[in-house]
Amino acid sequence: MGAPHSPTTSSPSPSSSSSPSPPSPPKKSPFWFGGAASCVAALATHPLDLTKVRLQMDTTAAKNGMIKTMYNITRTEGITAVYSGLSAAILRQLTYSTVRFGAYDALKDTLYPNGAKPGFWGMLACGIAAGALGGAAGNPADVVNVRMQNDGKLPVDQRRNYKHALDGVYRIVREEGVPALGRGLGPNINRAILMTTGQLVSYDVFKTMLLRTPYFKDNITTHFTSSLLAGLVATTICSPVDVVKTRVMGSKEKISGSSLTMMAHVARTEGVGALFK
DSSP states (O other), X not given: OOOOOOOOOOXXXXXXXXXXXXXXOOOOXXXXXXXXXXXXXXXXXXXXXXXXXXXXXXXXXXXXXXXXXXXXXXXXXXGGGGGTTXXXXXHHIIIIIHHHHHHHHHXXXXXXXXXXXXXXXXXXXXXXXXXXXXXXXXXXXXXXXXXXXXXXXXXXXXXXXXXXXXXXXXXXXXXXXXXXXXTTHHHHHHHHHHHHIXXXXXXXXXXXXXXXXXXXXXXXXXXXXXXXXXXXXXXHHHHHHHHHHHHHHHOSSOOOSOHHHHHHHHHHHHOGGGGGO
16 A cells, blocks of 8 residues: 655645736727717717807897807708708817827827926927827818808808709809818917817816815716816917907908007907907
8 A cells, every 4th residue: 555645735826826917007088089079079069169150140239149140040040950061060070189189199299208297388298299180180171161150141142052062162262262161260370279278288287286186086977067167268368369260260251460460450449349249
């Protein structure tokens, strides 16, 4: 009878006792997510944007507000009129928003690699560059958008009657030349810079401030609150140059002069309040 075998105990291998690997960095969203989200948002906000354009193009002393203007549009032109130019609005978001959101993130990742947090001035520089690129990319679609939104307000013999965004681009090139697609490029780039810096930079600033308080965590409530505050800041600071941009793009005649000169003219002839329509 053989001797009983003693149980063997295996010592843990070095690999089984290795420390856990550090967490992988969060996966970044594709660059086009911002543009796609903006297109979806345009479906809901287009009536408000159309109303804004009508108010900004109004040089009379009428004191119509947003609600009354929207009511007059639906009463005189039909309920579907509040979606005039929707195809141009979508094209604008596909170009303008995709470029500015994508460029902002790309610039931050390039200048501040490995998850480094940019400071205020770094975010501001990225916002200015991204806004300028987005404004230039979206200018042709913006020209068509403004014209299609304001067409219903014009006398019948002065309407352009673009069928859709691409038809508008084609007819502008054919009837006015390629440079007409750059109508209002200066004010549009200025507006895009103000909008991007005001929106993206202030979003980061507000989010950081909220997370430093004991009342906010990194969740949807914080993101929503930061977005709401950032939208308020961006809309307020870019409104004057937005009025100028809209009037230059929608005008039948070529308007010359700097954005500051045109803003001063509007304030002098219509009052400062006209810059915040």
